[in-house]
Amino acid sequence: MHKTGIIGSGLIGSSWAIVFARAGCEVAVFDQDPEKFEASRAYIRENLDSLAGLGMIVDAEKVGQRITFTADLQEAVRDKAYIQEAVFEQLEVKREVFARMDQLLRPGSVVGSSSSGIPASCFTESLTNRQGCLVAHPVNPPHLIPLVEIVPAPWTDQSAVDFTFGLMKDCGQAPILVRAEVEGFILNRLQGALLNEAWWLYQEGYASAADIDKTVRDGLGMRWSFMGPFQTIDLNSPKGIREYAERLSPLYLSVARSRSDPQPWSREAIQNAEEEVRDKRIEGNIPRSRLWRDKLLLAFKKWRIDSGVE
Amino acid sequence: MHKTGIIGSGLIGSSWAIVFARAGCEVAVFDQDPEKFEASRAYIRENLDSLAGLGMIVDAEKVGQRITFTADLQEAVRDKAYIQEAVFEQLEVKREVFARMDQLLRPGSVVGSSSSGIPASCFTESLTNRQGCLVAHPVNPPHLIPLVEIVPAPWTDQSAVDFTFGLMKDCGQAPILVRAEVEGFILNRLQGALLNEAWWLYQEGYASAADIDKTVRDGLGMRWSFMGPFQTIDLNSPKGIREYAERLSPLYLSVARSRSDPQPWSREAIQNAEEEVRDKRIEGNIPRSRLWRDKLLLAFKKWRIDSGVE
Structure with a gap:
């Protein structure tokens, strides 16, 4: 497998x-702040x-040994086939x-940005190696949620797109192709459309935030999580x-x-929703709630694999 | 438990x-066409x-014996605490x-309509028992997907709302309250918002139907299926x-x-999407695909129960 680099040692x-x-793959994780390692x-x-x-990996220690950390950008980049910016x-x-x-890039290496909405053309235009750059937008956290949006800039080489697609598939991810740069790409446009409607229904008082969450969680989301909308x-x-x-x-x-004049989500609605949603946090605590989420995502991923969905 | 009636013996x-x-509950299923039984x-x-x-029910035969069929509307309605129109x-x-x-209704009985978008006020205004009528909109199929939208008309008694909520909870469903009648209620407004965006992205050529499905199925839908959007x-x-x-x-x-002048989904896009989506049908067959869907939904429901989501 390939040598890879990761730029940024945060959660993503x-x-x-x-x-x-x-x-x-061998993985070199770069951060300019080694205290984050x-x-x-x-x-x-x-x-x-x-x-x-x-039982989803055989040997945790062996996998962990493939990952090294460095505060030297050159080390994370120079001999890598693929670099994921995060x-x-x-x-x-x-x-x-x-x-x-x-x-620092080796000619021919590919760099995918984890950007969730800024297209690659906004930050790669003047680069020597711009033909090797694209967006590879994951869903948080990518080791549990397989979707990756591949969004080439107008100048991205087809070979860079193909390489990223192949690598993501080999890694068990589910890449999709966004054929042209569009604000928010596919995932956040779909999420935004649903969120805009959800906030409007909430602001107008048609339902509580908990009931809107339930409508998706116990209704729409169950089919969408293995079929998609079409x-x-x-x-x-x-x-x-x-x-x-x-x-x-x-x-x-x-x-x-009926909502053809879109407005920003109102401050009051945001404040009210926060009060409601806060009650759902495990012990009122976001990091602890994320652990709960990731534990469920892990079990769900295992169920999806066992059931042939993934 | 209560005596219930079902009006309509189709899938819902x-x-x-x-x-x-x-x-x-005892259940009397009415249909005017007994050949459908x-x-x-x-x-x-x-x-x-x-x-x-x-292992999600103990004795299939015993449960089945609680269900009877009748072509006589009076029998399905007269002594029932709750009637579900479908x-x-x-x-x-x-x-x-x-x-x-x-x-034919007994005074005090409650009638829930399975209407997915037509509010109860459109078909109950002139009734003697209109205070007992409301919408109880399920997701298809309700014995596998728990969400039920409870949508009272302006003249629905609070006691009818409370009764329906209690009954649905006792039956293991997940009722939510839609506080005022609104076109499409909550579920189909949220679904519609996402579908409108999905069709637009497809029509404009940003992604294939399969890739848009994947974005939800392998991305957004995984978190939404146990958390909801907020x-x-x-x-x-x-x-x-x-x-x-x-x-x-x-x-x-x-x-x-960027899409503030909504247009109907285009005929051409619908035709193209049909061709793409048809390939995903099991042996090109919708009923067989639905069996596949319901088998997965059943296994997913069991996973949700085992994991504490339901």
Whole structure:
């Protein structure tokens, strides 16, 4: 398997390290602040142990040994086939780190950015190696949720797209191709559309935040989590997606037109929702709630694999 | 447990019969066409056997014996505490069946309509027992997906709302309250918002239907299927939902404004999507694909129960 580098040792970078090491790649994790390595090591160790506990990897220690840490960017970049950038989601930060990497890259290596919405064309245009750069946007955390959005810039080489696709598949991820750069890509546009409607329903008082969460969690989300929206409607009409679309397109158009002047989510609604949602946190604590989430995601991933969904 | 009636012996009515009988209720299933009873009986038998096979009910035969069939509306209605209407989703059909039931209802009984979008006020206004009528909208199929939207009309008694909530909870369903009638209620407004975006992305050529399905199935849907959208974003920011909302509201507003003149889903896109989605059907066959879906939903429901999600 390939030599890989990860730029940034936060939660996303650490989870990416598990993805690549699990599949047999060597991984060098870079951070300019070496004080962060201990937290990253602990996160990786705990998650590898959990994966081993469910039999989803054979030898946690061996996988962990493939991961090294470095505060020297050159070491994380120079001889790598693939580099995954996972720094803070801010244009200036991405620009700077891509410019620094550009000096150090081996010709032909590919760099995927974890950017969740900023397209690669905004921070790679003037680079020497821009044809090897693209977005490879994961879902948090990538070692448990397989989807990766591959979004090439107009100047990205097809070979870089193909390489990233192949690597992600080899690592057990589920890559999709976003054919042209679009604000929010596919995932966050879909999430945003649903969130915009959810906030509107909440602001207008039609339902509590808990009940809106329930509608997705105990309703829509159950089918979506193994079928997606098109396949869901295909099986929700005796004659399939076309009959469904022709029958219900007018309803959904009417729903869209009833909110055709989109407004920002209101401060008051955000404050009220926070009070409601806070009650769902484990002991009122976000990090502890994330551990709960990741434990469930891990068990769910195992169920999906055992059931043939993944 | 209560005596219940089901009006309509199609897939939804048959699945409702399982919901109530599984919880210990007596269930009388009405259909004006008794030739449909055999298919309903077979559906119920197969699904009770599947539930028993996974240990989710103890005695399939005993549960099945609580369900009887009748072509006499009076028998399905007169001495029942709760009646679930599950006829064809068309205003005239709902109006007629509610008017006929109105003559036969015991005072104080409650009638829930399975309507997925038509509010109860459109077909109950002139009834003698209108204060006992409301919408109890399930997700298909209700014996596997617990969510039920309870949508009272302006004249629905609070006691009817409370009774329906209690009954649904006793039956292991997950009821939510829609506080005022709104087109599409909560579930289909959320589904519609996501579908409108999905169709737009597809029509504009940003991704294939398969890749859009994957984005939800292998990405968004995994967290949504046990957390819902608000809890998901609460755990997707170190500081919780408020920080997330303040940071990302502008992006999502911009996404919404980029499509502020909603159009019907295009015929061409529907046709193309049908061709793509057809390939995912088991042996090109919708009924067989639904069996696959329901088998996975059943296994998923068991996983959710075992994991404490349900």
